[in-house]
Amino acid sequence: MKIIVIGCTHAGTQTVKNLLRLHPDADITVYERNNNVSFLSCGIALNVGGVVKNAEDLFYSSPEELEALGATMHVHHNVLSINRQAKTIVVENLETNETKQDHYDKLVYTTGSTPIVPPISGIGLKHIQLCKNYAQAQDIIKKAAHATNIAVIGAGYIGVELVEAFEAYGKHVTFIEGSDRVLNKYLDREFTDEVEQTLTNHGIQLALNEKVESFVGNDDGYVKSVQTSKATHDVDLVILCVGFRPQTELVKDELDTLSNGALLVNDYMQTSDPSIFAAGDNCSVFHNSAQHHAYIPLATNATKMGTLVAYNIMQPTIRYRGTQGTSGLKLYDLHMASTGLTEDAAATYGLDVRSTTLIDHERPTFMPTATEVRLKLVYENETMRLIGGQIMSKSDQTQLMNTLSVCIQQEMTVEDLAFSDFFFQPHYNKPVNLLNTVALKTLAERDQVHLQTQ
Structure with a gap:
């Protein structure tokens, strides 16, 4: 059995390792455009901020490791075309410019994603950087060292982490976002208001609800300003x-x-061509909260999907369970996480949802310290099916969103969560767990509405 794997970041690396483990007699050939595999791009901001000292530590595998396990590795090779009928591919060696043809019995397509480059005037100026792979991370660190005014465009998780890292190094940071708030895909407004206040308190200039219209350069071709729908921002470096x-x-x-x-x-990770499997950021995923396919490029999704390719490539064996898009973030002293759908996102899928917000302490107040926690539960109005949740605190309570993620995956209701069994120990939590508490509060509010309508 000849299996060709195209692309070897998270999904590809997990596919190859598990193929070699589960199917040791198979011929596994890998083509990767870069000279490395398994780079954790989510760690770029940590590297920029000095938390991770060496970018090389953001790799968890290598071509040499996969070769030693039994794969035939071809890095610096770019696949030019795929002939599905003949089950062949054409590949270019990027070091020699030579091309060759190779054949497969099964093909695994794990090419991942690439940063969106918007068609904006001046986008080709020097010192406008993308933030995805190892080489780009090195460029950002090198250029940021000599920059004074840095603009980060796009207020998702990567953008938020980068502005903190740049601010910590004493840079003047402008955070530009086309919508009216940061992290709007992950958190509802009552959470993002606090995030924005934290950023402002640390001297970061927020440019929200500003659409980038053009980049302006100097005579040497370097970017010098960003023109938005509302203002002109002077810059030495722009991160997209x-x-x-x-x-x-x-x-x-x-x-x-x-x-x-x-x-x-x-x-089972098969595409519409049964001989071609796919996994990772080039794929859609089934969103369990929305009950709909969606595009959610996360390393967590990619690694699970890559592992499933290996289990299912010979025959359907283990079914994909879907995703909740669970994610977390630390920003200064704030710990936050979310799972499933926000109220805003649920509306885009046509779901009729309600929510309950709880503000409480993570453990009994008789303990030496007890930190306030903001926890939100989103649920389907008619069925009470759990749809999503968000949490924020100055103590790390983010693991509660992992627990809630499992609840959503198992199609649990508010009632199920209200009476789920969790341990109590004063060092860690309260006699009634916060997840129990927010669910019980939801039931109590629903009971009050019923009483008023009788």
């Missing part, structure tokens, strides 16, 4: 963090996709 798109050009119009090009896969 406006999102990602799936890298599926090789199979465009060949396989079933979402409108943005993300591949549709079945529960």
Whole structure:
């Protein structure tokens, strides 16, 4: 059995390792455009901020490791085309410019995503940087050292982490976002208000509800300002963090996709061509909260999907369980996380939802310290099915969102959560766990409404 894997970041690395473990007799050949595998791009801000001293530590595998395990590795190789009927690919060696043809019995398409580059005037000026791979991380660190005014465009998780890192190094940071608040895909307004206040308190200039219209350069071709719909911001360096798109050009119009090009896969990671499997950021995922396919490029999704490819490549064996898009973030002294859908996101899927917000302490107030926690539960109005949740505190309570993620995946209701069993120990929590408490508060509010209508 000849299996070709195209692309080897998170999904590809997990696919290869598990293929070698589960199918030791298979011929596993890997083609990767870069000279490395498994780079954790989510750690770039940590590297920029000095928390991670060496960018090399953001790799958890290497071509040499996969080769030693039994894979045939071809780094610095770019796949130019795929012939599904003949089950062949054409590959270019980027070091020699030579091309060759290779054949497969099964193909694994794990090419990941690439940063969106918006079609804005001046986008090609020097010192306008993308933030995704190892080489880009090195460029950002090198150029930031000599910059005074840095603009970060795009207020998602990566953008938020980068502005903190740049501010810690004494840079003047402008945070530009086209919508009216930061982290709007992950948190509802009562949470993002606190995030924005924290950023402002640390001297970061927020430029919200500002659409970038052009970049202006100097005579040497370096960017010197960002022109938005509201203002002109002087800059020495610009970091673009406006999102990602799936890298599926090789199979465009060949396989079933979402409108943005993300591949549709079945529960066993097969594309619409049964000989081609796919996983990771080039794929859509089934969002359990929305009960709908969505594009959610996360390393957590990619690694699970890559592992499932290996289990299912010979025959359907283990079914994909879907995702809740669970994620977390530390910003200065704030710990925050979310899972499932926010209220705003639920509306875009046509879901009728309600929410309950709890402000409480993470453990009994008789303890030497007890920190306030803001916890929000989002649920379907008619069925009380759990849809999502958000949490924020100056103590780390983010693991509660992992627990809630499992509850959503198991299609639990508010009532189920209210009476779920959790331990109590004063060092860690309260006699009634915060998840129990917010669910019980929801039931109490619903009971009050029923009483008033009788």
